Amino acid sequence: MTGHPHDAARDPGFVKKYLWSTDHKTIGLQYMLTGMAMALIGAFAAYVFRMQAAFPGASVPLFGPVEAADYNYLVTMHGTIMIFWVAMPVLLGGFGNYLIPLMLGCDDMVFPRVNRLSYQIFFLSSVVLVASFFVPGGAFGGAWTAYPPLSANSAYSMTPFGSTLWLLAVALEFVAFLLGGINFITTTMNSRAPGMKMFDIPIIIWTIVIAAVLFMGSVGPLVAGAVMLLFDQVVGTGFYDPARGGDPVLWQHLFWFFGHPEVYVLLLPAMGIVAEVMVVFARKKLFAYRTIVYSAVATGIISFFVWAHHQFVAGIDPRMASLFSLTTLIISIPVAEMFFVYIATLYGGSIRFTTPMLWALGFVAEFLLGGVTGIFLGSAGSDIYFHDTYFVVAHFHYTFFPIAFMAAFAGITFWFPKMFGRMMNETWGKVHFWGTVIAFNICFIPLFITGTAGDHRRVFDYSMFAELATPEMQSLRILATRALLVTLAFQVVFVINFVYSLFRGTVAEANPWKANTLEWLAPSPPPHGNFAAMPVVYRGPYEYNVPSRALDYWPQYEPADATDPVAPGARLPLPQGA
Amino acid sequence: MEATLGPLPARRREVVPNSVLGMLLFVAAEVMFFAGLISAFTITRAGAKPGTWRLPSEPVLPAAATAFNTAALVASGLLLVWANRQYRRNPASATRTVLLAWMLGAIFVVLQGREWIGLLSQGLTIRSSTLGSFFYVIVGAHGLHAVGALIGLGVAWWRLRNGTLSPGFLLGAQTFWYFVVGVWPVIYGRVYF
Numbered sequence: 001m002t003g004h005p006h007d008a009a010r011d012p013g014f015v016k017k018y019l020w021s022t023d024h025k026t027i028g029l030q031y032m033l034t035g036m037a038m039a040l041i042g043a044f045a046a047y048v049f050r051m052q053a054a055f056p057g058a059s060v061p062l063f064g065p066v067e068a069a070d071y072n073y074l075v076t077m078h079g080t081i082m083i084f085w086v087a088m089p090v091l092l093g094g095f096g097n098y099l100i101p102l103m104l105g106c107d108d109m110v111f112p113r114v115n116r117l118s119y120q121i122f123f124l125s126s127v128v129l130v131a132s133f134f135v136p137g138g139a140f141g142g143a144w145t146a147y148p149p150l151s152a153n154s155a156y157s158m159t160p161f162g163s164t165l166w167l168l169a170v171a172l173e174f175v176a177f178l179l180g181g182i183n184f185i186t187t188t189m190n191s192r193a194p195g196m197k198m199f200d201i202p203i204i205i206w207t208i209v210i211a212a213v214l215f216m217g218s219v220g221p222l223v224a225g226a227v228m229l230l231f232d233q234v235v236g237t238g239f240y241d242p243a244r245g246g247d248p249v250l251w252q253h254l255f256w257f258f259g260h261p262e263v264y265v266l267l268l269p270a271m272g273i274v275a276e277v278m279v280v281f282a283r284k285k286l287f288a289y290r291t292i293v294y295s296a297v298a299t300g301i302i303s304f305f306v307w308a309h310h311q312f313v314a315g316i317d318p319r320m321a322s323l324f325s326l327t328t329l330i331i332s333i334p335v336a337e338m339f340f341v342y343i344a345t346l347y348g349g350s351i352r353f354t355t356p357m358l359w360a361l362g363f364v365a366e367f368l369l370g371g372v373t374g375i376f377l378g379s380a381g382s383d384i385y386f387h388d389t390y391f392v393v394a395h396f397h398y399t400f401f402p403i404a405f406m407a408a409f410a411g412i413t414f415w416f417p418k419m420f421g422r423m424m425n426e427t428w429g430k431v432h433f434w435g436t437v438i439a440f441n442i443c444f445i446p447l448f449i450t451g452t453a454g455d456h457r458r459v460f461d462y463s464m465f466a467e468l469a470t471p472e473m474q475s476l477r478i479l480a481t482r483a484l485l486v487t488l489a490f491q492v493v494f495v496i497n498f499v500y501s502l503f504r505g506t507v508a509e510a511n512p513w514k515a516n517t518l519e520w521l522a523p524s525p526p527p528h529g530n531f532a533a534m535p536v537v538y539r540g541p542y543e544y545n546v547p548s549r550a551l552d553y554w555p556q557y558e559p560a561d562a563t564d565p566v567a568p569g570a571r572l573p574l575p576q577g578a
Numbered sequence: 579m580e581a582t583l584g585p586l587p588a589r590r591r592e593v594v595p596n597s598v599l600g601m602l603l604f605v606a607a608e609v610m611f612f613a614g615l616i617s618a619f620t621i622t623r624a625g626a627k628p629g630t631w632r633l634p635s636e637p638v639l640p641a642a643a644t645a646f647n648t649a650a651l652v653a654s655g656l657l658l659v660w661a662n663r664q665y666r667r668n669p670a671s672a673t674r675t676v677l678l679a680w681m682l683g684a685i686f687v688v689l690q691g692r693e694w695i696g697l698l699s700q701g702l703t704i705r706s707s708t709l710g711s712f713f714y715v716i717v718g719a720h721g722l723h724a725v726g727a728l729i730g731l732g733v734a735w736w737r738l739r740n741g742t743l744s745p746g747f748l749l750g751a752q753t754f755w756y757f758v759v760g761v762w763p764v765i766y767g768r769v770y771f
Binding site: 238 | 599611
């Protein structure tokens with residue numbers, strides 16, 4: 001804002017600056033804000049179908065009576081939107097685009113116009129998806145996994161346009177993230193600041209890049225499957241029709257070959273955000289940096305060999321089921337390793353309970369529950385009982401809510417000063433945290449119980465099932481719905497805090513958290529081109545409380561003798577050649 | 579003091595040119611796309627109930643005639659390798675070779691199209707049998723990629739002729755063409771036999 005006098009003359013105008021920009025920061029924020037807007041639609045869908053589950057037949061305020069078909073499409077759209085249009089754009093599109101060039105110390109992505117195209121295609125995909133609500137027959141209601149034959153034949157799904165638009169939207173979304181992923185990986189390989197070696201890259205960049213590699217490696221077979229499904233829907237081929245020589249389980253293989261790595265595509269960036277936040281507010285060097293990198297790589301590789309654990313009841317060979325149970329249990333080892341390393345990072349640190357730190361700690365606690373309940377579902381024997389019950393729903397919400405919301409809130413509250421040049425309100429941030437987390441747990445713990453008691457996840461009205469329609473079970477469902485309403489109500493606190501801080505928050509300095517990574521060298525918010533002078537990197541990103549220094553942090557960009565010379569004989573933070 | 583710091587880090591340069599790296603990543607995703615299609619083909623054929631895979635009335639896929647198309651495509655790829663060597667010595671000298679590679683590629687696409695017309699007239703359609711569905715989807719997906727790659731290669735040739743071609747563009751277009759050429763023998767070997 002303290003610009004050159006010429007800057008005003010070169011002002012590109014609103015459209016060029018915010019809607020047609022090639023700047024990675026603008027694109028990152030576009031992704032993030034689109035994701036947050038889509039989250040409102042996803043949350044509204046959850047509100048409506050949970051109201052129906054708790055008070056069947058009642059007219060839902062702002063919606064009206066819920067028909068069975070409404071219930072189906074609301075559940076489908078909730079899942080689709082929250083995964084593909086909220087978690088993906090916020091964690092990968094938002095943080096990936098915003099942070100990669102800043103944290104690597106370069107001025108932009110290597111293919112800025114490809115990056116703009118990526119967001120435009122993503123925006124188009126959102127429009128197509130939202131449009132599918134309004135076509136004849138309504139939006140697709142065959143669940144976010146779109147299993148054929150239900151999804152392949154409009155005589156079954158009764159959404160001739162909705163299911164095709166759904167497929168089209170998902171395909172467009174994949175193209176967008178494919179283009180984005182190419183940018184992420186190429187930029188990280190070729191555009192790092194001078195001096196930034198492989199193991200000087202911040203963990204979040206590692207995890208985003210590994211996630212991009214996973215996405216690009218796994219999305220091809222799903223696109224192939226989607227093309228075949230599209231032909232089944234539109235042309236009338238029989239790829240998934242057993243009567244005509246096709247195989248419906250083939251879709252499940254192609255879908256989950258992508259779908260399971262996708263879980264880690266989202267988990268890894270969340271883990272990266274949590275690592276960055278935790279280190280800064282524990283004021284302590286990240287414990288076992290390389291172990292995290294290797295664990296993330298191992299998680300990524302193993303994630304390609306676990307997909308059939310979604311198909312234990314689909315009639316796959318039992319020998320194959322045991323194999324996939326084994327790989328599923330094995331993948332918990334590198335993930336657990338990362339959690340242990342995070343806890344070790346906290347141990348002995350000078351912990352500061354800021355809002356981002358609370359979200360990061362909350363992520364660890366809640367995801368742990370999600371991970372542990374996953375053991376029951378990964379083992380073929382117990383999964384046959386739990387399959388498609390609310391236990392599964394509760395399990396993956398304990399993984400996805402921490403990923404898509406808690407880690408995202410940690411990241412947003414942490415980088416808000418960098419993004420917008422103002423601080424968010426801490427008090428209201430903490431109110432938002434506690435309200436959300438407590439209500440979230442009250443919402444989903446009852447669902448573990450109802451799921452174990454036999455609640456099937458796709459039942460529209462339990463009054464038709466005498467053994468499930470007991471008052472005890474119904475009171476748990478009502479409790480979960482009430483807690484959901486509280487969770488949603490607390491998001492208003494966040495929105496108000498976000499908008500208020502955007503205009504009235506305390507003005508932030510360049511490095512308000514006293515952190516080490518390169519984005520904090522740039523002004524807040526960074527101008528086009530990011531840095532006044534391109535940074536040079538002298539050390540790893542996590543040098544906090546180095547014994548020889550007076551200051552408790554040591555930025556990557558600071559030459560060793562600038563303010564605080566290394567004492568004679570002191571250990572250099574990174575040995576040469578590391 | 580300087581001694582304890584060690585040598586200052588060197589300036590970074592591109593490990594692999596951006597255009598090639600970007601295209602390689604895209605190609606990797608594309609390889610997985612075709613791997614998905616071909617494995618679906620293989621699994622479905624292995625598990626098909628008798629009589630559903632190929633109808634007796636349908637024509638047999640013309641493997642022998644397609645061998646000629648395959649040869650044309652592979653020759654095009656080899657010519658492009660040669661063109662790249664010429665380009666590195668003297669950019670202008672590669673113009674004719676690039677055009678020749680492009681023409682061989684175009685011949686492949688045209689002959690494939692003619693083959694489709696023949697098969698359709700003999701009763702193999704996308705809806706007639708599972709084989710027909712897979713044949714048109716897999717070969718059609720490859721054909722679309724070939725057309726896209728030919729457009730890229732054509733632009734490269736046009737710019738080369740006018741002296742406006744950047745080395746990065748040629749490398750990117752080349753990488754994609756090699757992918758189109760390289761994946762075809764796999765498709766040919768799996769689908770036509």
